[in-house]
Amino acid sequence: MSNKFLTLVLMLGLTMGLFGQATVQVFNADAPGEGFNDPTPAAPVGGNPGTTIGQQRQIAFGYTAFLWGQQLSSTQTIKVLAFFDPLGCTPTAATLGAAAPFWSFANRPAAPGFPGLLSNTFYPAALAEKRTGVDITAQFPGNDFELFAFFNSNLGNPGCLDGAGWYYGLDNNPPPGKTNLVAVLLHEFGHGLGFTVGPTNANTGVRAAGIPSIWELSMKDLSTGKTWFTMTDIERAASARNTNSLVWTGPSATAAAQQVLAPTPELVISGPRSVRGQYEAQSASFGLPLSFTGLKDVLVPGFDGVGVSTDGCEPLLTNGPNSVAGRVALIDRGGCTFTQKVKNAQDAGAIAVVIANNAPAGLPGMGGTDPSIIIPSIGVTQAVGQALRALPQLSNPGRGGLPVELRLSAVFRSGLSGGFPRLYAPNPFQQGSSVSHWDITLTPNQLMEPFINLDLTQSLQPPQDLTFPLFQDIGW
Amino acid sequence: MTKHWKTLLGLTAAATLSVGLTPGQEAAKGKAPVVPKQVFEALPKAEAPASMRNLGQQVQGMIAVRDAETGELRAATAEEHASVTRSRARAATRAAAGGRGTSSGGGRTGSIEASEETIALPDGGIAVRTGLSQMEFLTAQRQPDGSIKFVCGNPLHKHEDVSMSRMTKGERANEQ
Numbered sequence: 001m002s003n004k005f006l007t008l009v010l011m012l013g014l015t016m017g018l019f020g021q022a023t024v025q026v027f028n029a030d031a032p033g034e035g036f037n038d039p040t041p042a043a044p045v046g047g048n049p050g051t052t053i054g055q056q057r058q059i060a061f062g063y064t065a066f067l068w069g070q071q072l073s074s075t076q077t078i079k080v081l082a083f084f085d086p087l088g089c090t091p092t093a094a095t096l097g098a099a100a101p102f103w104s105f106a107n108r109p110a111a112p113g114f115p116g117l118l119s120n121t122f123y124p125a126a127l128a129e130k131r132t133g134v135d136i137t138a139q140f141p142g143n144d145f146e147l148f149a150f151f152n153s154n155l156g157n158p159g160c161l162d163g164a165g166w167y168y169g170l171d172n173n174p175p176p177g178k179t180n181l182v183a184v185l186l187h188e189f190g191h192g193l194g195f196t197v198g199p200t201n202a203n204t205g206v207r208a209a210g211i212p213s214i215w216e217l218s219m220k221d222l223s224t225g226k227t228w229f230t231m232t233d234i235e236r237a238a239s240a241r242n243t244n245s246l247v248w249t250g251p252s253a254t255a256a257a258q259q260v261l262a263p264t265p266e267l268v269i270s271g272p273r274s275v276r277g278q279y280e281a282q283s284a285s286f287g288l289p290l291s292f293t294g295l296k297d298v299l300v301p302g303f304d305g306v307g308v309s310t311d312g313c314e315p316l317l318t319n320g321p322n323s324v325a326g327r328v329a330l331i332d333r334g335g336c337t338f339t340q341k342v343k344n345a346q347d348a349g350a351i352a353v354v355i356a357n358n359a360p361a362g363l364p365g366m367g368g369t370d371p372s373i374i375i376p377s378i379g380v381t382q383a384v385g386q387a388l389r390a391l392p393q394l395s396n397p398g399r400g401g402l403p404v405e406l407r408l409s410a411v412f413r414s415g416l417s418g419g420f421p422r423l424y425a426p427n428p429f430q431q432g433s434s435v436s437h438w439d440i441t442l443t444p445n446q447l448m449e450p451f452i453n454l455d456l457t458q459s460l461q462p463p464q465d466l467t468f469p470l471f472q473d474i475g476w
Numbered sequence: 477m478t479k480h481w482k483t484l485l486g487l488t489a490a491a492t493l494s495v496g497l498t499p500g501q502e503a504a505k506g507k508a509p510v511v512p513k514q515v516f517e518a519l520p521k522a523e524a525p526a527s528m529r530n531l532g533q534q535v536q537g538m539i540a541v542r543d544a545e546t547g548e549l550r551a552a553t554a555e556e557h558a559s560v561t562r563s564r565a566r567a568a569t570r571a572a573a574g575g576r577g578t579s580s581g582g583g584r585t586g587s588i589e590a591s592e593e594t595i596a597l598p599d600g601g602i603a604v605r606t607g608l609s610q611m612e613f614l615t616a617q618r619q620p621d622g623s624i625k626f627v628c629g630n631p632l633h634k635h636e637d638v639s640m641s642r643m644t645k646g647e648r649a650n651e652q
Contacts, residue, residue: 027522036519047508049516062515067500081524096614096626104604122604139597143525143605161616164624170511172503177624184614186500187628191612199592199604208604209594432612432629452614452626457504464504 022072022130024065024189026080027145028058035084035153036061046169056168057084057181061149063170064185068193071460071468072476074130079137080192081145084153089160096179097151099188101125102143104199105136106211122213123475124194131475147192155179172458183456187447190460190467194474195436195448200228202435205236214474218250219435222418240435241427244362247420250473256462257413257421262443265290265378266409267354269402275387280412281354282363282379286339286370294407295328295352295376301394302329302345302353310389312341312355316348321399325349328404330388333358333379339368342377352406353377356385378406415442421466424450438466 028036038054048063050056061082069078081102087095101124107117116131117123126146129136137144156165156179166181167174174180197215199208207213216228221239227249228236239246248254265281283289302324304314312331316324329350331341338355345353352375357364364379388394393402415422415438422439424430433450445453447460447467461468468476499509593605617625 026519028519029522029524055518058519059516062517062519063511066511066515067498070499081522082519083524093615093617096616098611098613100606100611102606104606105601106604107601122602136601140603142523145522148524148606155616161618161624164616164618171508177622179616179624179626184626188612188614196610196612198606198610201610208592209602211602430629433627436612437628450628452628458500459498459504460500461498464501 022069022074022078024069024072024078024080026058026061026065026082026149029081029083030054036082038084038153042168046167046171046173048168048170050168053168057166060166060168060170060181061185064182064189067186067458067460068189072126072130072193072471074126075133076126076129076135078126078129078147078193079145080147080149080189082149082151084151086154086160087150087152089152089154091159091162094152094155094161094164096155096184097149097188099147099149099185099192101192101194101196101198102145102148103137103140104128104208104213106209118214118217120211121217122199122208122211124192124196124198126192127194127214127475147189149185149188149192151181151184172456180452182458183452186458186460187452190448191436194471194476195467197228197435200236202240203237203429203431205231205233205238205240207233218248218253218473219423220247220249220420221245222247222420237429240425241429243425243427244417244422244439244441246423246425246435247417248423248470248473249420250470252469252472253466254420256466256469257416259462260444260446260464260466261413261415261421263292263408263410264412264414266407266412267378267380267384268294268405268407270405271403272391275384275391275402278409278411279380279384280363280409281406282366284338284342284366284368284377284379286368286377287342287373288376290376290378290406290408292408292410294405296403296405297326297328297351298401299328299330299354299388299394299404300324300401301389302331302348302350304344308332308335311335312344312353314344316344316350318348323349326351327401328352328354328406330354330356330385330394332356332385333364337368338364338366338377338379339370339373342373342375343370345377346373346375351375354404354406355379356388357382376406415439442466 030036033039036054036058038052040053042051042053042056044050048056048059050059065080087097103125104122105125105128106122107119117128123131125137129146137146154160156163164177164179167178168181170182197213200213200216212229219228221242222245223242226235228239231239265283267279267281269275269277301310302312302316303309303322304312305317306314310332311334313336318325324345325348327350329345331345331353333355341355342353355364355377357379360382363381366379391402393399422441423435424437424439425434437450438446438448440449440451442449445455447456447465457464459465502509592607592610595603597603612628614626614628619625
């Protein structure tokens, strides 16, 4: 084979590889007249040409299977057992449905059953079969599926989130109040294909049969420096509640995060040495957004002279050395809303505001709306705030302040800790939501966050989404 | 490099550029992806295993209700919980009356386990069958402004005030 021909073959292979090679086949497990076989007439909608509810459901599932199949690569057909059933409902809330790996597989060191898999590690069925090239589920006749999925057949009917039924269009353009079935399916199929720490119990940290899942290799707690793979059950349970410290360290998702996630603001301090550095900050949902060019000025403490005088909840003092006019005001979190603090600083003439957290963990939320606020503001950690207030320049009014710069960062990205994307680890633990999702601080919204957001695309990979990079990290 | 070779290279590069996006990425760019006709064909039928009888009834949905006075979601009272349970039972009865199959051509004939099931395989491997308690369920809740909030959680164990403990990005940021 000539080098030129080899190059051509490689290029064509690359081209094909971009599409993936997997067949995802959905099986209709509904009885006649229900679910996928619902004969209720329906008008074609959003590129879905089905003329009955049942047909439209089948096509939405088929389309989702197509999207995932074009992304993944496997010689083994991924079989999805699917059906609709009446699930729990009230007029204002409903269970929509779920999907999960039908099986997870692991071998044993003494008798390694499946080549291509790490020993003593659970893989979701579809991934195990991709890695081994073997239809492992075939040994379970009648249960030979890699995923199962079931969804609510009553959604939108009286008594079941009334009027908010499924949207069966394929165009990602549901009308307000409808539930986009394809978006829901993309998310749930993600869990079924491998976006889950299962079968390890994330709440208790206990492993099925004492064996870790493939996820545990890439789950790290920055507080302890340990991966879940090396932790005890108790340590895993604690890590599942360690907000902002549980991260995904897989190289594909970590690298892709730089491309997918939005830059965050940073506070840049040139000196003195004790505080010199670039500090990640939280952007505000109100006021003027920052740019990469940034804003340079002098940071001074804002005092309101009432109660906790550093919280900015009352009008700031404007006389003489206390004035923040023409300066960046440093204010502490707590006591009132973020917008009230920033508005008070703006009214006192400040050109920007830095709000220091009043809790040890993370950055202040900086949420709220107030169209009258026209200056930028950011939030920094409690540690940064305390370090700043310890400086002579900021410990008392009239000491000159500290030169700082507020700007969008070329380094920091939303939803990262230590450079790694965060997993959802709220405290208290939230069953079914915690751990097996990206954290909700990732921006833009990701498919595999615990909330299905209306601005999601149907893309599973960069530049829009981190789902597939994580899949690459676990062996897809 | 011959002209023929250059042409081939150019075509390949063009093909790479034109097909370098997944269908999902094309959709993200507002283009309708090319969808094979198989997507629009009827799904093959399968008889679900015995482990899935009455699955809907077993999924004890995360029951959150909207308080009539505050508009906030909160945990269901015992009476409200009973009401939803009765509603679910009626729905199941209707489904049963609709003649769900029990042997072939669709229909489920068993009961899935709440917890996972671990099986030692003859070749030394271990299989774990997913139970309901390991699943991530999507739920939807209507908000006071009429919009719907979608939360991925587990309805088996939760009868909680969703609005307080499951805040979205924007909601969490609105704290003081």
